[in-house]
Amino acid sequence: MFLWFHKFGSPPHFYRIAGKWIPWLSSIFLVLLVAGLYGGLIEAPPDYQQGESYRIIFVHVPAAWMSLFIYVVMAFCGAIVIIWHMKLAEVVLISSASIGASFTFLALVTGSLWGKPMWGTYWVWDARLTSELILLFLYLGIIGLHNAIDDKRIASRAVSILALVGVVNIPIIHYSVEWWHSLHQGATVTKFDKPSIHWSMLIPLLLMALAFQVYYLLALFQKCRVELLQRERNSKWVEEL
Amino acid sequence: MAEFFQMGGYAMFVWPSYALTALVLWLNWYLPRKQHDKELRQLRRRHKGEQK
Numbered sequence: 001m002f003l004w005f006h007k008f009g010s011p012p013h014f015y016r017i018a019g020k021w022i023p024w025l026s027s028i029f030l031v032l033l034v035a036g037l038y039g040g041l042i043e044a045p046p047d048y049q050q051g052e053s054y055r056i057i058f059v060h061v062p063a064a065w066m067s068l069f070i071y072v073v074m075a076f077c078g079a080i081v082i083i084w085h086m087k088l089a090e091v092v093l094i095s096s097a098s099i100g101a102s103f104t105f106l107a108l109v110t111g112s113l114w115g116k117p118m119w120g121t122y123w124v125w126d127a128r129l130t131s132e133l134i135l136l137f138l139y140l141g142i143i144g145l146h147n148a149i150d151d152k153r154i155a156s157r158a159v160s161i162l163a164l165v166g167v168v169n170i171p172i173i174h175y176s177v178e179w180w181h182s183l184h185q186g187a188t189v190t191k192f193d194k195p196s197i198h199w200s201m202l203i204p205l206l207l208m209a210l211a212f213q214v215y216y217l218l219a220l221f222q223k224c225r226v227e228l229l230q231r232e233r234n235s236k237w238v239e240e241l
Numbered sequence: 242m243a244e245f246f247q248m249g250g251y252a253m254f255v256w257p258s259y260a261l262t263a264l265v266l267w268l269n270w271y272l273p274r275k276q277h278d279k280e281l282r283q284l285r286r287r288h289k290g291e292q293k
Contacts, residue, residue, distance in 0.1 A: 042245075053249070053251035053255060055251075056258045063262065099269055102266075102268075102269055113254045114254065114258070222274060226276045230280065233284065239284075241281065241284065
């Protein structure tokens with residue numbers, strides 16, 4: 001097991017495996033995406049309060065979930081980097097940052113496009129929206145800090161610490177709609193009792209969420225391969241490519 | 242069909258959301274791909290230069 005972990009973590013091995021997985025992940029992503037879009041845009045009925053506008057949910061909520069999930073992955077990698085100095089964790093951390101920032105940006109913009117017709121405003125400074133905006137700044141901070149330090153090993157340690165400190169924001173975002181009065185609606189899926197959303201909307205939502213998860217792996221593998229080539233440009237395995 | 246694209250009058254909010262998501266996801270897929278090929282080309286060129 002430990003041996004496997006060691007092998008999987010070695011840059012040349014990961015580079016090869018990731019390359020093999022990319023076409024598979026692309027196909028799975030496309031199938032899930034088409035199924036989710038069909039279910040969400042065509043099969044699901046309009047909402048009894050929000051009419052057709054609620055259909056933004058099928059991109060907004062999965063993007064918001066991914067923005068949190070990817071940050072947690074990065075904080076986890078940060079811990080591995082600080083404790084074991086594992087090279088692959090450094091690469092996964094920084095490669096995730098731009099993807100996470102993209103999802104956070106999407107969650108914010110699609111949210112405001114949903115807010116305008118439903119709340120009458122694109123933006124309010126309430127807890128959910130503000131804490132999600134802070135998440136975007138954390139992602140951008142991590143990318144900026146990494147770019148500012150030339151030695152990539154030192155840069156990785158620095159961003160690991162930033163990623164770990166910033167993780168405090170994640171539960172704040174999740175519980176913000178309970179802790180403070182907010183225009184944002186409460187959770188409809190991620191709570192302990194039954195989801196308060198009809199299955200005809202829940203199924204496409206979960207399909208889209210799964211599609212975005214697979215997409216994250218796909219995009220991550222592609223970014224990691226570039227990052228590995230750049231970092232290891234002088235090593236033997238890269239020369240053999 | 243036209244009804245579908247009108248989205249019950251919310252077309253100007255729904256479709257930009259989807260379009261923007263598609264654009265951002267596509268960029269995150271396309272840019273690393275392009276960069277990867279560029280990186281490999283550079284490595285090959287350097288490799289050739291060393292052998293001469």
